Amino acid sequence: MISVNTFSQIQTIGEALSAEIRLEIIYLLLKHKRLNMQEICQSLNISNGALTPHIKKLEDAGIIKTQSEPGVRGLQKLCSLELNRIFIEFDPVNQNANNYSFEIDIGQYSAYEVTPTCGIATTEVIIGEVDEPCYFAFPERKNAALIWFAHGSLEYQIPNPLRFNEEAIELQISMELSSEAPGFAAHFPSDIHFAVNGTSLGYWTSPGEFNDRAGFFTPNWWFSNLGQYGRLKMLSVQQNGTYIDGLKISDVTIGDLKIDSRTPVTFNISSPKDAVNKGGITLFGKGFGDYAQGIRSTIIFKNTPKTNPPNLLSSTQ
Numbered sequence: 001m002i003s004v005n006t007f008s009q010i011q012t013i014g015e016a017l018s019a020e021i022r023l024e025i026i027y028l029l030l031k032h033k034r035l036n037m038q039e040i041c042q043s044l045n046i047s048n049g050a051l052t053p054h055i056k057k058l059e060d061a062g063i064i065k066t067q068s069e070p071g072v073r074g075l076q077k078l079c080s081l082e083l084n085r086i087f088i089e090f091d092p093v094n095q096n097a098n099n100y101s102f103e104i105d106i107g108q109y110s111a112y113e114v115t116p117t118c119g120i121a122t123t124e125v126i127i128g129e130v131d132e133p134c135y136f137a138f139p140e141r142k143n144a145a146l147i148w149f150a151h152g153s154l155e156y157q158i159p160n161p162l163r164f165n166e167e168a169i170e171l172q173i174s175m176e177l178s179s180e181a182p183g184f185a186a187h188f189p190s191d192i193h194f195a196v197n198g199t200s201l202g203y204w205t206s207p208g209e210f211n212d213r214a215g216f217f218t219p220n221w222w223f224s225n226l227g228q229y230g231r232l233k234m235l236s237v238q239q240n241g242t243y244i245d246g247l248k249i250s251d252v253t254i255g256d257l258k259i260d261s262r263t264p265v266t267f268n269i270s271s272p273k274d275a276v277n278k279g280g281i282t283l284f285g286k287g288f289g290d291y292a293q294g295i296r297s298t299i300i301f302k303n304t305p306k307t308n309p310p311n312l313l314s315s316t317q
Contacts, residue, residue, distance in 0.1 A: 007106060010162075011038075011131055012060065012061050013061050013063075013086060013088070013129050015057065015061070016057045016058050016060070016061035016063055016314075017061075017063075019054065021044065021046075021054055021059075022057060022058055024044060024055050025040060025044070025054060025055070025064070025079075026058070026060060026063065026064075026081065026164065028040060028043055028044075029064060029080060029081045030081065030197040031078060031080075032255060033075035033080060034078050034079065034080045035078070035079055035080075035242070036076045036077060036078050036079070037051060037052075037055070037076070037077045037079065040055075040079065042061075044144050044293070045116065045188075047123070048209070050077075050175060055079060056265065058096055058150075059128060059144075062082055062083065062087075063076075063081065063083060063137045064079055064080065064081055064082055064084060065079075065080055065081075065082045066078065066079050067204050067235065068308070069297075070277075079096070081206050085216055090191060093110060093277060096151075098300060098301055098302060098303075099163075099298050099299060099300045099301065100159070100160075100161050100298065100299045101220075101296065101297070101298040102158070102159045102293045102297050102298075103295070104149055104156055104158070104294050104296075104297065105142065105143075105144070105285060105294045105295075106144050106145070106148070106175075106283050106284075106285035106294050106295060107120070107141040107142045107144030107145075107190050107285070108141060108142060108156065108294075109141075109154040109155055109156050110155050110156060110157050110266070111153075111154075111155040112133075112136045112152070112153070112154050112155070113152045113153050114133050114136055114149035114150075114151070114152035114153075115133070115149060115151040115152050115273075116130075116131035116132075116133070116149075116150060117148070117149070117150045117182065117280070118130070118131055118132055118133055118136075118148060118149035118150065118152075118247075119128070119131065119135075119146075119147075119148055119149075120135060120136060120141055120144050120146070120147050120148075121142075121144065121145060121146040121147075121222075121288075122140065122143045122144060122145055122287075123145045123219050123286075123287035123288070124219070124221075127140045127141060127144070129134065132299070133149075134304060140142075144247070144285060145284075145285040145287035145288045146171075146222075146282070146283070146284060146285065146287075146288040146289075147160055147281075147282070147283045147285075148180045148227075148280065148282040149180060149271065149272070149280060149281060150180055150278075150280040151271050151272070151273050151278070152270065152271065153268055153269065153270035153271070154173070154269050154270075154283070155266055155267065155268045156266070156267045156269075156295060157194075157264065157265070157267075158173070158266070158267050158268060158297045159265075159297070160259065160261075160263060160265045160299065162259070162260060162263075162299065162301060163261055164241070164259045164260075164261045165303055165305075166261065166301040166302070166304065167258045167260075167301055167302050167303075167304045168254055168260070168299050168300070169238075169239055169254060169258075169300055169301060169302050170236060170237065170238050170239070170254055170299075170300040171237040171257065171259065171265075171297070171298070171299055171300075172235065172236050172237075172297065172298040172300070173194075173234075173235045173236075173267060173295065173296070173297050174233065174234045174235070174293070174295070174296045175232070175233060175283065175284075175293075175294075175296070176191060176229070176230040176231065176232050176233075176237050176284035176285075176289045176290065176291045176293070177186065177204075177206060177230045177231060177281065177282065177283060177284070177297045178206050178208065178209045178210055178227055178229070178230035178231065178281075178282045178284075178285070179206045179207075179208050179209045179279035179280055179281070179282065180271075180279065180280025180281055181208065181209040181227070181228065181280070181281045183207075183225055183281065184209045184210070184211035184225065184226055184227045184228075185208050185209055186207070186208040186209070186210060186211070186212065187207065187208050187209060188207075188209055188279050189205050189206065189208065189277040190205065190206045190265075190271060190275075190277050190278070190279025190280055190281065191203045191205050191271070191272075191275040191276055191277045191278075191308060192204050192205070192269065192270075192271060192281055193268075193269070193270045193271070193272060193275070194208055194235055194267065194268070194269055194270075195266075195267075195268040195270070196237065196257050196265065196267055197257055197258070197263070197265060197266055198268075199252060199257060199258075200250075200252070201235065201237060201242045201249070201250055201252050202244075202249035202250035202252070203249065203275070204214050204233055204240055204249070205277055206230075206231065206279065206281075208279075209227035209282060210227060210228060210229050211224075211226070211227055211228050213227040213228065214227075214228050214229075215229035215284070215288060215289040215290050216229070216289070216290045216291075217286070217287055217288055217289060217290065217291075217292060218287070218288050218289060219287065222288070227282050228286065228289070229288075229289040229290040230282060230283075230284050230290070232290070232291050232301070233245060234246075237252065237253065237254050237256060238253065239254055239255065240253060241253060246289060259299070265298070265299075267281075267295070269281065269283070
């Protein structure tokens with residue numbers, strides 16, 4: 001699988017898939033795994049010269065790969081598929097010059113409080129033992145790609161590079177989430193709450209923990225009887241309220257958070273014991289689930305007419 005998130009990549013992929021004959025080549029390789037150029041020509045009833053530019057288009061897009069090997073009549077070029085999935089992510093925020101964007105790995109939490117069932121895993125192994133909260137403090141957690149717990153919270157420090165003459169007008173935070181069911185259950189609702197700088201923003205109700213297929217990035221060693229992927233949610237605190245995926249969840253505004261150039265920004269994600277739907281949290285990072293990301297944050301800002309920075313060196317007498 002490849003993840004495509006720039007317009008040039010999208011254009012290259014789109015051009016490669018825009019011709020029917022190139023889709024037929026992909027179908028042939030799906031069916032036969034590996035074919036040489038002559039075999040593809042015979043199947044499509046075209047010449048080698050006509051086939052070559054189509055193969056190059058698919059190879060340039062990373063969809064197929066070719067390699068030369070000895071054949072009956074000298075070297076032959078063998079073709080095979082390089083991938084079986086393409087994930088395209090449109091990210092218009094990155095086109096906006098007035099923003100600061102960062103990505104935090106899910107293991108980089110600054111504080112935690114979790115209750116079993118719980119656990120933490122890298123892309124290669126479970127850290128320590130499951131249902132033992134003490135492993136959340138182990139140094140290996142910085143490499144975490146999957147975290148789950150029944151109740152509790154994780155807190156992260158969001159980078160804030162705002163200058164004295166820049167005013168935050170929106171805070172965006174995205175992450176891949178699901179419930180934490182015993183084993184897995186597609187219907188297992190969980191109220192997942194969010195807060196910034198101690199101010200509750202509201203919650204999203206996850207419908208369940210998903211196992212109907214493997215996650216696009218979930219490693220093969222992960223247990224097939226456990227959750228495989230989540231839902232990518234976009235939390236946005238704007239000037240007129242807080243939204244998840246464009247739906248308003250509270251009246252908390254960016255002004256209520258009082259984020260400026262001197263303000264640390266903390267982000268808390270929790271599954272409270274007193275929630276209406278007590279379904280826990282599974283948090284997917286790079287290497288698990290459907291999205292190749294950790295926790296992405298963006299502060300969108302506007303310039304203000306301030307001319308002099310505050311005097312941080314002044315002292316009181």
